[in-house]
Amino acid sequence: MSELVAFKCQKCGHVMYPKHQRCLNCRGREFAALPVSGECTLLTFSEVRNLPWGIDERARILGVVEFAEGFRAMGWVQAAEAEVGMKLEAAQEPVRTIRGEQVRGLVLRPVS
Amino acid sequence: MRQVAILGAGMIPFGRRDEDSLVDMLSYASLAAIDDAGVGDRPIDAVYVGNMAAGLFNHQSSVASALVDRINLLPAAADSVENGPASGGSALKNGILAVASGYYDLVLVAAGEKMRDVIGPVATDVVATMTHPLAEYIYGATLPSMAAMFARLYMEKYGVTPKHLAQVAIKNQENGLLNPYAHIHMKITLEGILTSPHSVVNNPIVADPLRLYDCCPVSDGAAACLLCPADMVANVAADADKPRVVVAGFGQATDTHTLQERQDPTDLKAVTLAAQQAFERAKLTPQDIDVAELHDAFTILEIAESEHAGFFDKGEGAKALEEGQTRIGGKLPINPSGGLKARGHPVGATGVAQVVELVWQLRGDAGERQVKGAEKGFSINFGGFGNNVVAFVLRRES
Numbered sequence: 144m145s146e147l148v149a150f151k152c153q154k155c156g157h158v159m160y161p162k163h164q165r166c167l168n169c170r171g172r173e174f175a176a177l178p179v180s181g182e183c184t185l186l187t188f189s190e191v192r193n194l195p196w197g198i199d200e201r202a203r204i205l206g207v208v209e210f211a212e213g214f215r216a217m218g219w220v221q222a223a224e225a226e227v228g229m230k231l232e233a234a235q236e237p238v239r240t241i242r243g244e245q246v247r248g249l250v251l252r253p254v255s
Numbered sequence: 256m257r258q259v260a261i262l263g264a265g266m267i268p269f270g271r272r273d274e275d276s277l278v279d280m281l282s283y284a285s286l287a288a289i290d291d292a293g294v295g296d297r298p299i300d301a302v303y304v305g306n307m308a309a310g311l312f313n314h315q316s317s318v319a320s321a322l323v324d325r326i327n328l329l330p331a332a333a334d335s336v337e338n339g340p341a342s343g344g345s346a347l348k349n350g351i352l353a354v355a356s357g358y359y360d361l362v363l364v365a366a367g368e369k370m371r372d373v374i375g376p377v378a379t380d381v382v383a384t385m386t387h388p389l390a391e392y393i394y395g396a397t398l399p400s401m402a403a404m405f406a407r408l409y410m411e412k413y414g415v416t417p418k419h420l421a422q423v424a425i426k427n428q429e430n431g432l433l434n435p436y437a438h439i440h441m442k443i444t445l446e447g448i449l450t451s452p453h454s455v456v457n458n459p460i461v462a463d464p465l466r467l468y469d470c471c472p473v474s475d476g477a478a479a480c481l482l483c484p485a486d487m488v489a490n491v492a493a494d495a496d497k498p499r500v501v502v503a504g505f506g507q508a509t510d511t512h513t514l515q516e517r518q519d520p521t522d523l524k525a526v527t528l529a530a531q532q533a534f535e536r537a538k539l540t541p542q543d544i545d546v547a548e549l550h551d552a553f554t555i556l557e558i559a560e561s562e563h564a565g566f567f568d569k570g571e572g573a574k575a576l577e578e579g580q581t582r583i584g585g586k587l588p589i590n591p592s593g594g595l596k597a598r599g600h601p602v603g604a605t606g607v608a609q610v611v612e613l614v615w616q617l618r619g620d621a622g623e624r625q626v627k628g629a630e631k632g633f634s635i636n637f638g639g640f641g642n643n644v645v646a647f648v649l650r651r652e653s
């Protein structure tokens with residue numbers, strides 16, 4: 144299990160990430176935390192060469208993945224080369240320092 | 256609801272304006288609109304100022320209060336309106352509602368952004384603050400990277416090629432050559448930006464598949480419109496015989512904050528809904544439109560918006576572009592101003608700058624880039640990455 148938690152609507156079962164106070168599908172307000180396995184598939188990506196101030200790297204691959212639990216999320220793809228459809232594994236790791244604080248997020252690596 | 260006329264339109268040349276502050280630029284554009292309207296020193300009831308991020312770019316807040324003081328519109332009601340890159344469109348929408356409702360008669364809408372006070376990577380970061388703080392921003396998501404991930408999906412699904420993207424850039428920079436208000440005055444060629452061995456140097460990758468010339472520049476600029484009820488034009492304008500442009504309709508719609516939460520991430524639903532609302536209000540269809548200003552912050556967006564707004568079927572926008580239908584002189588000229596690509600994209604200013612261009616086009620005042628006989632115009636101001644979109648339909652009254 145990754146540390147990633149998604150949110151399952153108790154009324155309609157729709158799984159969401161990030162958190163909403165009302166379900167995007169049925170406007171329900173009750174959610175259960177859903178631990179996520181971490182297995183996912185890359186849907187789209189971009190190698191970003193002009194990164195914003197505060198990220199001291201030449202380039203970074205960002206991608207959107209679909210999880211087995213049926214929701215999608217953005218993350219930092221750490222692979223030599225990315226390809227749409229590739230299987231990835233998600234882990235929660237430091238992704239950026241914002242105002243002096245290390246922030247954790249999804250790091251996505253090819254399934255070993 | 257009262258019919259609203261755009262009595263005056265004003266703008267300053269976009270670009271890098273080191274000598275001018277944000278409020279300087281808003282003042283010049285506002286006075287140009289007031290003078291164009293010919294209302295002299297007549298009191299203005301209310302002012303709406305579109306701006307995205309003066310707090311972050313220029314360390315200034317309460318911009319509307321600063322503007323009414325600077326150009327002495329006191330004691331007019333004054334509000335700043337922030338809606339990301341659609342701040343200008345939202346400010347204009349608020350001004351239109353204020354006049355249409357009957358509460359105010361003379362309303363000034365000004366919109367501007369001064370982005371070049373900060374260095375490039377900081378500007379990239381400021382603009383990226385509109386992304387989701389936990390699900391996008393933390394990864395270093397930038398607006399070009401969002402557009403790139405969208406482009407990869409859209410290109411695959413609809414057969415849009417890098418050549419099509421380059422054709423948008425070439426067309427809009429050609430149009431920009433004819434626009435004295437445009438930031439970029441430079442002709443580019445397919446060889447220079449795509450097919451020659453030098454193109455990788457001339458046109459480096461920003462966020463693949465998007466290259467430098469797929470992205471709008473970072474600009475300073477401001478634009479303004481003066482609104483009044485259509486039936487009052489003869490009473491307030493010095494030249495009542497000037498062609499009169501009215502707001503036929505507007506629409507606005509939102510979508511999920513993140514791109515990935517949309518059922519189909521290639522579907523710009525907020526563009527479709529905003530355009531449909533605007534056309535319904537105007538009692539017109541996309542086929543009635545003579546000229547359009549679309550939000551080409553990235554080349555892929557001009558193609559995608561031209562389809563989502565209803566001008567072409569899905570997958571046909573690139574074909575229409577290739578056939579020259581969207582050039583000046585084509586069936587539906589898109590971005591005769593040069594669009595965001597060449598005019599520039601001072602984020603908060605764009606929605607009003609698009610409408611100023613349409614007003615000039617519909618009056619026949621657009622000079623060398625004039626779309627002949629244009630009577631009905633349309634614009635899309637695309638906020639977030641498509642999560643808050645404002646559309647306008649304008650009409651010249653005969």
